Amino acid sequence: MATDPHRLRNYVDGEFRDAADGRSTEVVDPATGEPYTTAPCSGPADVDAAMTAAEAAFPAWRDTTPGERQKVLLRIADAFEARAEELTATESRDTGKPLHITRAEEIPPAVDQIRFFAGAARMLEGRSAGEYARGLTSLVRREPVGVCAQVAPWNYPLMMAVWKFAPALAAGNTVVLKPSDTTPASTVLIAGIVGDVLAGLGHPRGVFNVLCGDRDTGRLMVEHPAPAMVSVTGSVRAGHEVAATASISLKRVHLELGGKAPVVVFEDADLDRAVEGIRAAGFFNAGQDCTAATRVLVHESVHDAFTSALAKAAAATRTGAPDDESAYYGPLNNADQLARVSGFIDRLPAHATVLTGGHRIGATGYFYAPTVVAGLKQDDEIVQDEVFGPVVTVQPFTDEAQAVAYANGVEYGLASSVWTRDHARAMRMSKALDFGCVWINTHIPVAAEMPHGGYKKSGYGKDLSAYGFEDYTRIKHVMTSLDA
Structure with a gap:
């Protein structure tokens, strides 16, 4: 059978x-x-x-x-x-x-x-x-x-x-x-x-x-x-x-x-909405999604407030077994993936800060805590390479040009998002971002009628x-x- x-x-x-x-x-x-x-x-x-x-x-x-x-x-x-x-x-x-x-x-x-x-x-x-x-x-x-x-x-x-x-x-x-x-x-x-x-x-x-x-x-x-x-x-x-x-x-x-989706948050964005949207899109399916909102770029003027709010929202996100009705996501899929995700955290440079999470949960199964990492540089491994786990990184940027440079400065080109109330800026960013999908004030929904696919690697x-x-x-x- x-x-x-x-x-x-x-x-x-x-x-x-x-x-x-x-x-x-x-x-x-x-x-x-x-x-x-x-x-x-x-x-x-x-x-x-x-x-x-x-x-x-x-x-x-x-x-x-x-x-x-x-x-x-x-x-x-x-x-x-x-x-x-x-x-x-x-x-x-x-x-x-x-x-x-x-x-x-x-x-x-x-x-x-x-x-x-x-x-x-x-x-x-x-x-x-x-x-x-x-x-x-x-x-x-x-x-x-x-x-x-x-x-x-x-x-x-x-x-x-x-x-x-x-x-x-x-x-x-x-x-x-x-x-x-x-x-x-x-x-x-x-x-x-x-x-x-x-x-x-x-x-x-x-x-x-x-x-x-x-x-x-x-x-x-x-x-x-x-x-x-x-x-x-x-x-x-x-x-x-x-x-x-x-x-x-x-x-x-x-x-x-693979993917390494940039999530660009400007100072005029609805920060509460952005925090919740990024939390949901970053930790859905334990972050095991090539379009996951895992690489957040935030304008320096709101970086500290946003990062603190995101870390708090992440810490409140639950992982659990399939029958746990309160769980937002389950375990990582296999032992190799648990080791891979753990390895990224273990190898973090001294200038990085784990704001929440960064560890396995329990002794059985492959559960990993929702994790937010700040204090990173553009060439850090965890910024450049796909983690494929419940790990979100945060970096500040100074202006639109730097946001575009940081966003495009990886080998992947699958998905991205922009969070702003400025329509002209959103249109400029959607043109400049070198990714097969650009979401504006949302991240991760797909529609059967719309194409899904990327550029570069x-x-x-x-x-x-x-x-x-x-x-x-x-x-x-x-x-x-x-x-x-």
Whole structure:
């Protein structure tokens, strides 16, 4: 069974299967630090079987109409709603996230995003047919790219699975999706849901396949000759490796990587609103979000008051187990991530000051206190590198030019925000900030209709929106003689 709490399985060509060589890995509950199930550790035979299934299913799925694909996605969305509690419980167990947060903040957007791409399937846009050379008519076809190899991260395993498979299927592609080895359970559950919908509507189950496994499994997927496109959400290191490997066979690559979002607070901002917005966006999901509000830049005239208020708000933010209704966030996802976050604090320079937090909570699980660090310089490690934990840094700036220089002075370019009452300043900043998203007087909301993706070492390609949908298509020029 897909939902067997003691053993997860791959989903290949409509069947749940163990790894061909029997290898498996333990899946650890981050709230306890103890293993609670096992998942396959897929090898070459498993990857080949999944890719073969996706290749075999592609012609039939490619030839479906947009309306038929829409119907599939709408049924999947309905199934997500019907099984919302099961999805919530599975996701929370795997990630340690509070149940009440997952139920309210992740399941409804995931359903909405599937429904958006169901509609997008029927709204392809392009240049109209016309005569651009005498006696010849040209038109443009948009076609699916083929088999898509997709790798999802551990911070939002359910939602990132949706961001990947929904546009791919809507465009007519077939999918082999790998969840993180630390959070495979919700993706395995999704596989059963999608497979049942496909079969119920008479489509090949091989349209959607899920492989559990480790980094080597992902590498095998990228190396396999079947995929025409590779989509990965993960670290910059992973992006480098995927891009290099995919380049050998010239596969199309879609990368959503790390972030180090600047949050620029000017002296005229509503400081109470900014403190609460940054607290919420900085500590949501334990700061394990590449768009998290983790790097705050505050005008020097309000720096001390703002920093004190933010530290107080952070100290009042609770972390706890999934069933803790008062918890705003849960544990870090795994032992390695706990060690990474702790390492940043342990290595702080002497001029830095931890205003609150900066330590693990409890002896079991991977809980970390909400942390605010001040007294930092632009070239400090914790300012330049992604922490991916409940840690917010604060730096003062003197004027708008310095704010822009500090904000852009990192290798990432995913998301940013500006807090000001001055409309002209907000517009200048939105132009100057070198990030794929600029929020004004808010931070972290996304909309299915709007693109999500970054610049520089944050990767390339867009998720969500019509732009994300188009990333899963290819363009063909067709020209015909009018004399025929």
